[in-house]
Amino acid sequence: RGEEDIEASEALGILLMLAVVIAILVVGFLVERRDVQFISEAAIGLAAGVVVGLLVEVAGASGTFRTTVNFDVEFFFLVLLPPIIFEAGYSMEPEKFFGNFGAICCFAFVGTSVSTVLISLAMWLGGAAGLCYPLSFVDAGLFGSLISATDPVTTLAVFSHLGADKDLFYLVFGESVLNDAVAIVLYRSLLTFKTHAVTTGSIFKAIGTFLAIFLGSCAMGIATGLLSALLYRQQWFKDKGLANLALSILVLVPFCSYMAAEAAGFSGIVAILFCGITMAKYTRPNLTRSNRLISLHIFKVLARVSETFVFCYMGVALFLEDQAWDVGISGLGFFMFFLISLAAMLASRVANVYPNTLLVNKWRPVHKRIPQKHQFMLWFSGLRGAIAFALSMKSIEDIGQRGGHVVFSCTLLLVILTVVLMGGSTAAMLKRLGLMGEVTTEYEQIRNTANEGERRVEEIELVRRKDSGLDLASQDGDSGNASPVAAIGSSLKRLARRTTFEELDQQVLSKLFISPDAEPSLRADGQDHGGDGGEGQTSTARTKGNGA
Numbered sequence: 001r002g003e004e005d006i007e008a009s010e011a012l013g014i015l016l017m018l019a020v021v022i023a024i025l026v027v028g029f030l031v032e033r034r035d036v037q038f039i040s041e042a043a044i045g046l047a048a049g050v051v052v053g054l055l056v057e058v059a060g061a062s063g064t065f066r067t068t069v070n071f072d073v074e075f076f077f078l079v080l081l082p083p084i085i086f087e088a089g090y091s092m093e094p095e096k097f098f099g100n101f102g103a104i105c106c107f108a109f110v111g112t113s114v115s116t117v118l119i120s121l122a123m124w125l126g127g128a129a130g131l132c133y134p135l136s137f138v139d140a141g142l143f144g145s146l147i148s149a150t151d152p153v154t155t156l157a158v159f160s161h162l163g164a165d166k167d168l169f170y171l172v173f174g175e176s177v178l179n180d181a182v183a184i185v186l187y188r189s190l191l192t193f194k195t196h197a198v199t200t201g202s203i204f205k206a207i208g209t210f211l212a213i214f215l216g217s218c219a220m221g222i223a224t225g226l227l228s229a230l231l232y233r234q235q236w237f238k239d240k241g242l243a244n245l246a247l248s249i250l251v252l253v254p255f256c257s258y259m260a261a262e263a264a265g266f267s268g269i270v271a272i273l274f275c276g277i278t279m280a281k282y283t284r285p286n287l288t289r290s291n292r293l294i295s296l297h298i299f300k301v302l303a304r305v306s307e308t309f310v311f312c313y314m315g316v317a318l319f320l321e322d323q324a325w326d327v328g329i330s331g332l333g334f335f336m337f338f339l340i341s342l343a344a345m346l347a348s349r350v351a352n353v354y355p356n357t358l359l360v361n362k363w364r365p366v367h368k369r370i371p372q373k374h375q376f377m378l379w380f381s382g383l384r385g386a387i388a389f390a391l392s393m394k395s396i397e398d399i400g401q402r403g404g405h406v407v408f409s410c411t412l413l414l415v416i417l418t419v420v421l422m423g424g425s426t427a428a429m430l431k432r433l434g435l436m437g438e439v440t441t442e443y444e445q446i447r448n449t450a451n452e453g454e455r456r457v458e459e460i461e462l463v464r465r466k467d468s469g470l471d472l473a474s475q476d477g478d479s480g481n482a483s484p485v486a487a488i489g490s491s492l493k494r495l496a497r498r499t500t501f502e503e504l505d506q507q508v509l510s511k512l513f514i515s516p517d518a519e520p521s522l523r524a525d526g527q528d529h530g531g532d533g534g535e536g537q538t539s540t541a542r543t544k545g546n547g548a
Contacts, residue, residue: 049315089276
């Protein structure tokens with residue numbers, strides 16, 4: 001009977017969470033349909049989670065049921081987070097992402113490091129001065145690294161729906177996905193100082209550990225993505241009878257990347273992110289036209305359900321996890337800790353965005369510089385979310401019960417505050433700054449992404465025909481007959497004169513990893529005229545960036 005009772009409690013807890021997630025999705029749809037822009041789906045998820053946590057607490061539930069309903073760090077990192085991170089990389093438009101890659105890296109690497117240092121110093125000095133709950137220098141560094149992880153999922157959803165400038169979207173999006181990876185690796189690197197003294201040698205060792213983990217994870221993710229591109233490049237894999245097999249393998253590949261990196265001691269998050277980016281650039285063009293669209297829908301669904309679970313779990317934790325509201329005299333120690341961390345978070349965001357933008361604009365041509373309005377939205381989009389929350393829960397074990405719970409409670413409040421207030425006011429801020437474009441539905445956004453991949457196939461086809469000496473105006477698509485070895489050989493000679501990544505991509509990588517028989521289903525007008533399963537509908541809401 002004991003085991004049966006445990007299984008029944010687990011099933012009841014899982015059923016409750018599934019029902020709540022379904023309710024959140026339905027309410028989110030109704031809110032979006034009525035164009036209520038100040039309430040996001042993430043905020044609805046948090047609110048629903050708070051209600052569930054309160055009811056469980058009031059009912060006095062304990063044991064297996066309470067554990068099942070509550071947030072679990074391992075479940076988050078191994079099950080919920082991988083599809084969210086992969087979808088972020090896979091659904092992107094590679095050209096827009098890599099067109100802003102220098103700026104994205106500047107914000108993600110330099111900016112996150114600066115943010116970590118400033119927040120760490122503020123919290124350490126505040127504690128040393130007796131203004132708030134004191135943390136050791138290393139513990140303050142751990143808090144600084146985890147709270148520097150941004151998660152603007154709410155902001156990006158509004159950006160997409162309201163047709164915000166594409167360059168602004170990809171600056172915010174690109175920074176957030178790389179920033180999450182950097183924050184996680186930075187946290188792991190700083191954690192080594194819990195067992196080693198802080199010396200010059202140990203600092204350089206931590207920097208080396210950071211670089212080794214990050215670069216090794218990148219290499220594993222890219223290698224997995226390129227192997228999948230070679231697999232899907234095979235002509236027999238495009239047989240209509242193998243469509244389900246092709247999609248099944250496609251869903252499993254990113255998880256292989258994640259687990260392989262974790263097993264090797266690297267970061268699965270970094271690996272699966274770069275696996276997604278690589279597969280978007282080289283694997284997706286090798287898929288059949290219908291599978292491109294289906295794969296985007298599959299990963300979008302997995303990511304959305306996972307994100308909804310995460311925000312719901314965060315709300316539940318408000319009541320089901322031990323909080324540190326009472327630290328200090330009448331809770332003053334925690335209250336001051338929260339205020340100092342909030343001020344440090346906002347100030348460090350300024351120190352991230354504006355100096356880095358100044359640096360980026362010095363290297364960009366005038367028409368590509370980041371304007372003032374975009375800079376403000378970059379600062380405004382620094383919401384905190386799932387990564388910061390999960391790392392803060394992990395910090396309870398890493399920092400210690402008392403200090404860890406202070407960090408956890410503070411992080412939870414910062415997440416709720418930024419998601420509800422800053423996320424909820426994103427639409428109003430876009431309107432005020434005049435950055436709104438044409439409203440699009442989620443289906444249209446997915447189709448736009450699929451069409452971008454199809455346009456890429458046609459661009460690669462044009463490069464192949466040009467390198468093969470074919471007359472572009474007269475040939476009817478008989479471009480796959482030229483020897484790929486000869487084409488790549490001639491391309492390598494040109495690379496001796498120009499070695500930019502774009503040239504390397506066009507002349508070598510695309511020819512090696514993208515099939516000459518990839519299906520370009522777009523005509524010169526850039527619209528899909530195919531007919532697989534009703535795919536012939538054209539997207540009527542494509543937005544164009546202003547070139548900033």
